[in-house]
Amino acid sequence: MPERSRASSAHISPSAHYTGYVWYRHRLAEPAFVTAFGRFVHKLLWPVTWGARVGFGLDIEAFLLQRHLQIDAQLTAAIEQGGVRQVVEIACGLSPRGRRFCARYPQLRYVEADLPAMAARKRLLLHGEGWLGGEHQVRAVDILAEQGRHSLAALFAELDRRQPVLVITEGLVNYFPLALIEGFWSRLATELRGFAGATYLTELYPDLREHPRYRQLRWGVELIGRLTRGSYPLHYRDHGEIVAGFQRCGFATVQVFDPSADTLSLGLPPARVPGLVRVIQAQV
Template identity: 70%
Template sequence: MPRTDSAHISPSAHYTGYVWYRHQLSNPAFVTDFGRFAHVVLSPITWAARRFDIDLERLLLQRHLLIDALLTEAIEQRGVTQVVEIACGLSPRGQRFRQRYPQLHYVEADLPPMAARKRRLLASQGWLGEQHQVQAVDILAADGECSLAALFARLDPAQPVLVITEGLVNYFELGVIEGFWARLAEQLKGFVQGSYLTDLYPDLQEHPSYRQLRWGVGLVGLLTRGKYPLHYRDQAAIEAGFARCGFRQVAVLDPHEESLRRQLPRGRLPGLVRVIDARV
């Protein structure tokens, strides 16, 4: 049966929050004891994975920094003034981009417990305000106060908006996440300009480390108390999937290939992750 709740995602937010801090992308306020603990516990596994040229932290950095680069371009070249980061967890992106672009209206959104924690964290540092907010959302809610409609009702439809989800979509079966994308595309169509950035792990059976990847996927599912299905076989399937959900323009980017042009961390093997830049 497809997973029909989102509560299993939060544990990984603590781990990634510590990874961002380790690589000087975050403030110490975003670090939790559980994040430090998870990093220590997983260190033997991540060391072993590197022997098969699967560097988990480098992979996380590649996707995070490529999303940052695309967001920067959207702000500076397309005039994006509103950003919604769904499943924000302990991501430092909102705080960093609000410092860099004070005019930006940044909304962080997550399930109610994580949203409450993030709200308290930002408030304690003096970062919360009219231009930097935290809202509760459940991507699977069809209506109600935690629905996408309620989240986007707070924004200005006359201003461009960009939505980010990072480390979210592969926690759900494809049919479930395509339902979210279809609802998201419908909301974005109500704005003068709407775009979406996300990471995605396709089912790259031809990848040199595919067997190790499948083992790692099983581990992620175990740690987060849920499955971690891989979506789509290739770029054409990704483009077709997003088109079915209502996106008119879809770019599929491999951080491994983008690394030289954008001066991002580069791995030895072709990338396992894709970053999607989709627009309505």
């Protein structure tokens, strides 16, 4: 992997402070997950998010909650009905999911992973609150590293291959061009084939050109790209392209969820516009 791509990927990390603050605002996280930067960015963006909500019915925080709670729901089902006992959350950022699920399921092995600097920050945070240790760990990983100590192979080497595993990425894949992220998915599928059972959960923003708010969506995507000093490409046009894409990467079974279609079961108010985000559950 060229060093240049790896260096640019670190620019994505500040966005974790914003989402971390959103999870806290919606009572999904303890105050320890809040950073001054996250609070500042949330305040800075408030006029934009308010305008999008009032003017166009595009509620950014509602979209974030939809993806977060749909992933929670799939993870809960995998633990309670699918027998999953080990979870790897890649690009965990300042998400409280690891903390919440370890508190709820004390036997669960939960490995949070992110780029080295963010992983160090998360480790410090969890350790400082006395939440780390035992089955809850933090590791450094770079999804673009094809080999070495930050590669997927190194991350999965610690896990029990006789047990099913579930891998999560949230808020990650649309920061990368499709070819790069499909490279990651292919390497991930190869790793997952070594386990007794494996599930991958991610959210994805497709290029929904027929969406009634497509023009505003393009503005939003442009803004996210500028704020993170990169780009925010939308991947695949529809359900069929998503399934075909994941199958090309080595996933045999692919389910696509639109969380806006079932907000009631996620404990959210009804969606005001058709959903922009999809949650993918894929198995090798």
